[in-house]
Amino acid sequence: MQVASMCREKMHVVLEEKLMRMRNNVDMGDGSRSCGRWQPWEGQRMEEAWKRVFKSCFLRIDEMASRICSESSTVGCQCDCLPNALGLTGSTTVVAILTDEYETIIVANCDDSRAVLSRSGSAIPLSYDHKPDRGEERARIEACGGRVVFADGARVEGILSISRAIGDNYLKPYITSEPEMTFTKREAEYECLILASDGFWDVISSEVACEVGRVSSRRGSSWVFQGCGRSACSAAVLLTRLAPGRKSCDNISVIVVDLKRNHTAV
Template sequence: MIAHNQNQESPGLNIRKRIDKVKSVVRRRKELRRIKSLYLKNSAVVDRDVYYKIRLKGNDSDSTKSEEFNQLQKRRPWRENWDGGEFGSHGSISVIGRRKEMEDAVAAEVGFLTKGCKRYDFFGVYDGHGGSRVAQACRHWLHKFVAKRVEEEGEEIKWKEVMVAGFKEMDDEVNKNGKAVAAMGSTATVAVVGEEAVVVANCGDSRAVLSRGGVAIPLSIDHKPERADELKRVEDCGGKVINWNGHRVFGVLSTTRSIGTYNTRQYKK
């Protein structure tokens, strides 16, 4: 008697799986080459995702005469904005990777806010996890919550208080859905760009950098479980950090702070 294992896959099926895997790798490499070619083609416009020249108040005359400024003028086209001031272009690239659904989102709201005679642009990067709903909600609403808080401020904007309140309102809005977004969340790294300053706020492990002379200068600090202060904060709230394919909150979440993720909310206070 010959025993036949019905669960054993046929050789033909294994070959088809291998062929599909090879095709997937080839498509992935083609996509990366295409993105690289687009980046090189547009490198005169953007450095990575966003490039901005910021005029520092009181130093315009000195900066415009500098050799570095003249070199930048030759390398990059500029658009006229904000009463004749020169500000750089912006762009973004998103890669889905191995996931079936794009969980990330990008916001670019040019002129999202006017305060007195000053105008501001808003840029946000939202790295979703567990699905795309929270990242998309942040893309649509976070800049509006920030703008609302600024409008409530007096003549002098207290940006730290504005950002904290805006992020909290966004988190509360998302978590109203309760169990529907129990495992869904998103990081939020935003930059408000004005004529005289750039304000950066961060929640999670996405990162903002400033390119200066080809060197990336960090503008934000990642909220990671391996950080001693973040580890202590999570444990003080009753949570645990488990080293499971990297340090993760309860072995699942690789960042200690996020918008949403209702089922770990008590450990993100």
Template structure:
């Protein structure tokens, strides 16, 4: 339909006329959906560019594809052509600056970057199970665009289950809180940058250089790092008050585990490693504190894996230098240990080993690619006996082999582990194929006679039928 100013005959029906004698526009002109508007022409020589919609209008007359269409349009607008202040224009689609993406962008992100997951924990040859895992798909959304953020973590406790259980119960909540806070601050900074750029442009009469150019990716990464840093510090501050069940209470929560764990907590050498992975859009964010590890399997078989974290061992050159700078010592007693006690240089808790042992994580942010196969998070009970290459080859092969055997699939379904929804949307249950890959890695570590607890999470990063 074509719209015109008052007093102008405009065809609005199909071929054959409208029954009043007015000619009808060609179907091609109707399909073009041209829009006529009345507007004042800009004064000649004026330095004003006019409103934004005027600058983005295009003359529709130049887009007519046939002479017949042009003739029909001219017949219906003879009065308008006589008016020098009226010009036929076609509105181009506009995207207002600073418009926030629609919520459907979050669904698209899930479809482009699929995630399925599974895990296994084994006590192995240890009498006490001190490892814990935390699986929280769709934990929260990133305030900047509504993209879902998925949380996976492995915590390897030592000296008791107090801190590893605390991390399992509280870490994801704290991370979600800090990400929400940083997301709000990110939006304020982005708006302030946009306002500053418009002010500079208005002052200079055109686009001008900004003092501090806005970088969306750099600001996002800064916000994510800050959120994870604060989350680790908050959990570490709670560690001295943690019960063996994971609750924070003073003097005791009164659960059956509180009495048995009181002696261990009083020593002050109770802590946990933490390797946390957050998946958002095409980014993998990994925060590591201790000697648990995250590895990305990328590319076909034989491609070297991509380490996303690096173990905090006391004999690591930079860690040994940091410990020496605090006045501490690294002794070799059944392996390299801080003060001859702890076999790692960073951990949550362990307040009596400060300042040598710190709870500050190292954070890496990695861009995902279509070649990514899976992500493996595991405690040192697995990594001590299985290197990165073997772990990736085993997990990749298990995921590529297809659906697990019927007996295992039935057992997984009985335990509530069902595949995620089709199309790559992340489900809330573990996927049998990923559980099978994690279990196979755990059994392989047992067969290689690991002496520690074993915890493994496998995150499938591809659409698999």
């Protein structure tokens, strides 16, 4: 939980810093400034720029996680523990950005938290779980000298059931913090975007989650759930309560973005 808390507190801060550096053209060096004004990228150039920003951001967060011990109660605390006691915990991470200039939904994920888009009632995956037995993930692990051992499912070195994470230093370089990214052009028929942790997706299908989001967006602010009037808030509250009811045994976090009204709730 320490690494997850640190990601919650620091991820958006570090990402903003990296974006400001990009806009100031400090580390891009590609001539994207003209007459003192930042010129937005287009197409493939835009995607590559965002990939560099997110890769740098996740790497920085991973470095911060390496200084957290399993007993630390303060986010980002640098304690007096021995070096081999640091960086033993980890976290899954998924981040989404809705850009104005490109009207694009950008998703970066590391691990098995997931982003799903509801489009006219259909569930569209915007991220893909990083499991050790996934073809390219297994090839990368083995190229680093690691092993994928099948013990109650595929596990890196027989220990961890995911192949990417923030933290978990004891399994590096087999475990990497580099995010995988998707870019989706925003369309009018998109209803909502749902981001949730693996404890939610373990028991709730993408289709069920999107149906809840779809119904709430249709009912809009008239649907009040436990005093929450916004449709995104109503959906988030309901979804977080559905997962424990289906016997989820893992951490449950849900964010719903109402794409019809630009509301976000956690």
